[in-house]
Amino acid sequence: MLFRSFLAVLAFALLYSFATAYVKAENELTAQKSHQVEKRAGYTFHCVPEWLQCTAVQVVIRILVFIVTDTGAPLETDLVISTEIESESNPGVVLWSGELTLHAGSFFESSQTIYLPGNANTLFGIIYTDPFSLILNHELLGRCGQGSGDPHMVTFDGHKFDFNGHCSYVLTQECDKDAPSFQVTADFRGRNPSTPYEPPTRMVAFNITNYGTQVIRINEDNSVLIKGKAFTTHSARIGDNEGFVSRSGSNVTIYLTQPSVSLNWNRRLHGITIGLENVDLFSNVCGMLGNADGDPNNDFVMPDGKSTSDVVEFGNSWAVGGSCP
Numbered sequence: 001m002l003f004r005s006f007l008a009v010l011a012f013a014l015l016y017s018f019a020t021a022y023v024k025a026e027n028e029l030t031a032q033k034s035h036q037v038e039k040r041a042g043y044t045f046h047c048v049p050e051w052l053q054c055t056a057v058q059v060v061i062r063i064l065v066f067i068v069t070d071t072g073a074p075l076e077t078d079l080v081i082s083t084e085i086e087s088e089s090n091p092g093v094v095l096w097s098g099e100l101t102l103h104a105g106s107f108f109e110s111s112q113t114i115y116l117p118g119n120a121n122t123l124f125g126i127i128y129t130d131p132f133s134l135i136l137n138h139e140l141l142g143r144c145g146q147g148s149g150d151p152h153m154v155t156f157d158g159h160k161f162d163f164n165g166h167c168s169y170v171l172t173q174e175c176d177k178d179a180p181s182f183q184v185t186a187d188f189r190g191r192n193p194s195t196p197y198e199p200p201t202r203m204v205a206f207n208i209t210n211y212g213t214q215v216i217r218i219n220e221d222n223s224v225l226i227k228g229k230a231f232t233t234h235s236a237r238i239g240d241n242e243g244f245v246s247r248s249g250s251n252v253t254i255y256l257t258q259p260s261v262s263l264n265w266n267r268r269l270h271g272i273t274i275g276l277e278n279v280d281l282f283s284n285v286c287g288m289l290g291n292a293d294g295d296p297n298n299d300f301v302m303p304d305g306k307s308t309s310d311v312v313e314f315g316n317s318w319a320v321g322g323s324c325p
């Protein structure tokens with residue numbers, strides 16, 4: 001009797017966990033505002049790009065494909081979907097084409113990671129699939145800003161400029177100046193160590209803060225502090241669920257969960273890319289990497305809200321107080 005009860009509880013638990021997982025997937029779909037649903041050939045089809053991440057030379061888009069059959073039964077045969085991603089900035093230009101395969105027996109499947117050439121800043125993916133016709137006309141899911149060398153900066157909206165300051169500067173932050181939920185600052189120093197405050201300069205160290213508290217520090221020697229403590233392993237979590245840090249050679253990769261921001265630092269190139277991976281951040285960030293509203297012509301906004309066309313005035317306006325020699 002006890003054993004039968006146990007079996008019943010186990011069966012219920014399994015059923016419940018399955019139902020929960022399924023509902024969760026549906027909720028995740030609902031949470032994504034960018035998908036459209038097509039119903040063809042007995043299927044309800046969801047195509048949900050999950051996140052976008054940039055590096056200096058390429059864009060990575062991972063696409064999650066969900067499929068729900070009318071009967072609620074899993075797929076009986078493999079389903080191959082032809083997909084193209086088109087540039088919105090250059091309509092008609094196919095950036096990527098390939099096939100996504102949904103395997104028989106699955107309800108939904110996390111799928112393809114796609115590497116696109118070029119820079120994410122002007123890239124809007126439009127995904128067409130066949131045989132489902134137009135499935136998706138999605139918004140850009142992430143924006144990437146970057147700086148490298150002495151330093152050549154590219155804002156989240158693709159505006160390029162050079163700035164040879166020698167202080168610490170706000171690269172990006174939530175626009176609330178008193179207590180931004182996140183802020184990334186960079187220390188700029190001269191390429192010649194004997195004249196650290198003379199151009200040409202480059203980025204050498206970073207602070208990432210959360211509501212004013214330092215979460216990550218990348219030092220000039222590429223050592224990393226997580227909440228003030230030295231990070232000596234290959235990878236580590238930040239707090240309970242605040243993100244992670246990993247290191248490989250001269251690269252440091254950081255991912256913050258709240259808000260969804262990624263950073264890739266390459267000390268050898270003195271290059272950093274910052275990815276805003278949540279559309280809620282678009283138009284809600286400030287700093288040297290601009291406002292991420294999609295318009296490259298309005299990025300030179302200073303902390304007081306005024307615009308300027310002078311790159312020196314713009315850069316200097318984002319200097320961290322007390323950081324200049």
Ligand SMILES: [Ca+2]
Nearest residue numbers: 157293295298
């Ligand atoms: Ca802009």
